[in-house]
Amino acid sequence: MLGQYLVNGLLTGGLYACLAVGFALVWGVLNVVNMLHGSMVILGAYVCIIGVQQFGVPLYVAAPLACIALFAFGYAVQRGLINRVVAQPILITLTLTFGLDLIVNNLLLYFVGATPRSLITNFGAVDLFGVRAPVVRIGGMLVAITLTLLLYWLLHHSKLGRAIIAVRMDRHAAALMGIRIPQIYALTFGIGALMAGAAGCAMALIYPTAPMMSGVFLGKAFIICVLGGLGSVPGAIVGGLVLGIAEGAGSLAFGPQWATTVGFVLMMAVIILLPSGLAGRKGFE
Amino acid sequence: MILDRTFLLKIAVGLALFALAAFSAFSLDNYQLQVGTSLAMLAVLCYAWNLVGGYMGYPSLATITFFGIGAYTDGIVQNLDQAIGVAWLAAAIAGAAIALLLGAALLRLKGHYFAIGTIATLEVAREIANNWDALTGGAIGLNIPIQMGSPEFVGRFFFLVMLALAVAAFLVTVVVDRTRFGFGLRCIRQNEQAASMVGIDVVRYKVAAFVLSGALSAAAGGVYASMVAYIEPKDAFNLVKTIEIPVMVMLGGMGTIFGPLIGSAFYVVLNEFVWANFINWHSGILGLIIVGVIYFLPGGVLGTRWPSAKGRMPMRARAAQPRTTA
Structure with a gap:
């Protein structure tokens, strides 16, 4: 059981x-x-689902297409809208993205409806020492982890990645080094959207998704980000695994209905006691 | 308190508006009363937020947490066969007490962490209300004894109570605006370290503002719960509402005594219009309004320099806007 x-x-x-x-x-x-992150996850899931179910595109084509579409969407949103107010106090950017989230979510509701949909897949399950793990979930997790590690590699070993990290460290110094900040911002937001789309495709394989669930995904992203420490890719992996296990342990200890609460309480504790996160470094708060 | 003639005039205008609303209560129909009540309620919540978000510059998203706590306290106390006034008082006290506890922990955070921490309070509170069946009735919700009397009487009663609460919130803001306390909060908004260095007890000021805000929001929640006579977790702890409140204040003008009132009035009118005409697109249009406010009215109605009578728009209007430091 454990x-x-x-x-x-x-x-x-x-x-x-x-x-x-x-x-x-x-x-x-x-x-x-x-x-807007939660809605981008849903958007990715639905591009994939509609591609497969309505246009008969095979999954291994539809999923990358969904990621590319999301990248373009993210790039355009950042370039056209968020870049204009990116230096404003956080209340402004937070409410702006919230407003965009309402718009995207409303459009999704209108065009795809509120009924949860998923890609029905059955690849069987693996049994090991009495523990059961469906193949599709193992696959989804592997793809997700691979992509995350790929992003880590990209950040540390490509020109673009170095530029992104430089901007994170010191925006003004990076600008003096000849990095075009708005361009890097837009690309970063695009990559963020791409990862959201990838997560959405993996989600679509495993859980039924509906536009109303965007808040749930957003909440998870908050928690993981705070748990892992701000803005770091390894932090997101640590935070994700910690949250997954904490929710499992929480539902075992208090019952499944408390799983979400366990996550948020954990987050509150970390935010107050360890503001740089479990895996974070000082100075990145 | 520093009171010059302009400011006294402003107070008089505000009180006259409220008095006018109170007298009109006897000529409004039930629909108008309902809209008026929700306007008064939103005004209270906006004034409550304005103390923390506007004057102090802390982007709090916990307004609805306190609102929900007030609603549930009211419901629970009323179900113990207590008088309605006792339940409202209990709601305000519960809001203040929880704001004191949460504030002591959360107000050490800044910027994004504070914003996210306050959102988390809402999520945790909703989950607790959802799962603690014995106290809150869980996801089924909580029934609250209905006020006796004709619909007209009850509607008018709650309108006047909510209006009284709005007057109280307005007066609190007036006092805060013109006293040492408000001056301290504005210093904290501009530069917290400097404020602390010139001798402002930063921690006490911040917690005090948070408690005041929590008590006002919770009182509004208590009255709301008695009015609708049924609350459920999704309704009491609503994420969209908690972000709408700062948007309304932004729409009116942050850190001013009329901003919350103007913002909530604009918003209610827009909302009623959108609900009546585009019900399927309600949240999308809400999103467009939010985006529009940020691009076109970043300082709110009061902070924007409108074209003068000669029709010229000052180019430097944007530079003069109040900014919160986050």
């Missing part, structure tokens, strides 16, 4: 890491709490 909860926690945790990493990146680099 083992099953632990495995479930790890499987969910991998997805959570992918869900939160885009949010963490945007928060860390742009200093924007992106309230």
